[in-house]
Amino acid sequence: MKTEIKTEKKKNKVMLRQGVRKEVLGLMLLLPALASILLFKYFPIVLGVFETFFKMNIVKLPGEFIGFDNYIRAFTDKQFLGAFLHNAKAFCYSLCMNFWVPIVLAMLVDEARRGKTIFRLLYFIPACAPSIAMTVLWKFFWQPDYGLANYILSIFGIPGQMWLNSESWVYFCIYFPHLVISGGMNLVIYLAALQDVPGELYEAALVDGVGIFNRIRYITIPCIKHIIILMLTLSIINAFNLMENIMILTGGGPSNSTQTMLLYAYQQGVNSMDYSYAMTMTTIIFIVTMTLTVVFNKVTREKD
């Protein structure tokens, strides 16, 4: 009996040791990736935040300590506050123009009995093209003198517009291409979510004689809600980190009407060599985005 217990204990010990070994091995395998992330991702962020309290001197880092001066300057800088409003405006446009279209399209494609794959493929192919190249092409499309957009209007006898050169059209022109550039990817994500909705629910609803709108309202949307929330969160993050497209299409113009916070920070850093102020602004952008994301997620979770 005693020998059995001893053997059992020995076995347990060996198993425990093996378990610990495995865990250690796992941790060790994770270590390079973790070290890289900490070193190349978080360390620069922390260093960047640290630099915001200095008037940066490139040659003798970190430079002269100035406390919260950069933050005070940012919060009193009308151009930066204006840029914040441009980001907010960009978010509204993305919400109105880009957010719901892939959902509706995904529902339509999901309903299709035939050719589902072709629809999906056709809509997804443009998403595979490099977005920068697509954006450059769209810039030519909106060209007011010989662009395709005005040519199309002229066929119908409608006078040409200034498009990207017009403060009232510019956001529309920036976000319209996204229907093609990123819409395909979003459609595929929504479609994947829709295919996870249990078919029995729809069958039961059909039996009960529920109409299409109520089916969408009470079955489809609640079932894909988690994906909608995720995509909305990503929209917030994207809208407040908007820069590349703006840089290519308008450079912040016309008359600074599309100058976003990140673009302004970039211009301050590169054109004016005011790196610590640029970093201060990016830190504020990070905090704003983070806060909005957290608040939004909290609100939606509470509602759940």
Added chain:
Amino acid sequence: MMFYHPVRVFFYNLEVTKMKCYNYNIKGQRYRQNIMIFWDVGKRIIMKRGVFMKNSVKRIVALACAVACCMPIIGGCGKQETASGEKITLKLWTKPSQDAKDYQIQIYNRKMAALREKFPNIIFEEGMRASGTDYRQEYDKALMAGTAPAFYTEFSYTDIPGRIANGTVADITKYVADWDLKKEGKVLDTFDDAISADGKWYAVPLKAYTMATLCNIKTIEAAGGNKEDLPKTWEEFAEFGQKATDLSIPRMGYSLIGMDWCAWPFTAWVWSAGGEMVKKNDDGTYKLTFNEEPGVDAAMFMNEMIWKYKMTQKDILLGYNDIVKNVINGSSCFSFLGISNLNQDKLDEYGLKIADFIDIPMPVKDESIERSALAGGEVITFNPTLTEEELKAAFEVVEYLYFSDERMQVDCDEIKEFGLTNVFIPGRVDWYDERLAANEGVTEEQIKALETMRENAKPEPYCDHWSDIKSQLVSPLQKIYLTEGITREEAKALLDECAEKLYSLYPDTFKK
């Protein structure tokens, strides 16, 4: 047993790395000492198998410490030591880009061979700025990382006052003050005021060029004009531009540079209206004058070119490269460029030659105003983190590469050999005529035109925050250009507002 292998391999690698670092003669003695301590500790922990087996935490701690210590050493392997009396290493950013043509690579290889022969005591670490990146951003990044080149050839002279102020360029007074070539008047002095401050020197000139109105002769002739009778005043310019514009071809009289470039040509247009962008006050500060009558005239003329004469594109979001393309592909008769902005490789795409273009000074508001051109140019700056020894070596290399008779002759020979076009004014100004003559594709007429441009050229105002003036002007200028029927008063109000903003942002530089 399995577990020990990667650990042992790691420490073996560490040993090898350590040896490599010694071989490379790296800096940082303390890192070496630290690594030796951790090496011993780690070795003991690993070799004492029993202890190691019992406490895996120790293993992780030892490994983590070793990794942490190893990183700076591995990072340090790329650095070079400048041992006194021994070979000096200079990092250069002169390598041609990956898409460089064969002749560019050939020229570069020859240049490097000549450098190695001339300076056997210097090791040249060849590199280049990543293509497609902003030159200022890349340089500053490299400077922060300690990987900046010994000297840099891309800064415009207008960048230098700001860089002197923030210490990102080295003081080279010691070398420039006793420079024989300079004393003999052989070094270009156009930018001297911009590259020196308080009696100290911070850069040497690389090249200068002039920009005003570049004319595509073929397009002008197709539009009914002729190169003998090009417009001299705004009135003539507008008249011809209007006549030449035909969107169905498409052909425009003038291509307007937009995006954040738009304040750049505006400077020359203000001059052509008889005004100045800034004026120096007695106390060394500057008065902003772009919002005075000539500035308003210039802005209004731009607006009229778009809306009244319809001789230019409505798209003010075209950048510099778009404009160069427009002039080269013949969709524009004139633009704010210079013949030096053209390169034969691009012209070849459209079957054009450099002789198909000519420079003329800016058309003026009325004939009483002198026609001007804008003098642009790049200078050579030196890395402020170089040691005295390295800085001396770097200056010698620059002196040889860009200012020696030998290299100037090689330049001329290569222009002839490869049929290149290089109409820049070199830093060695006394070689200008000879180099210009080496350009076989450049006609006598063009040489005369370049001479006229040179005589009329004025440098950009190079006051501190000059880049900020240009950045701040983008918004009001775009507003003025794009508003059809804007009044003079409205245009002036926008320029005034911009000036006020600059006064409040930079009170130490700008005063009324």
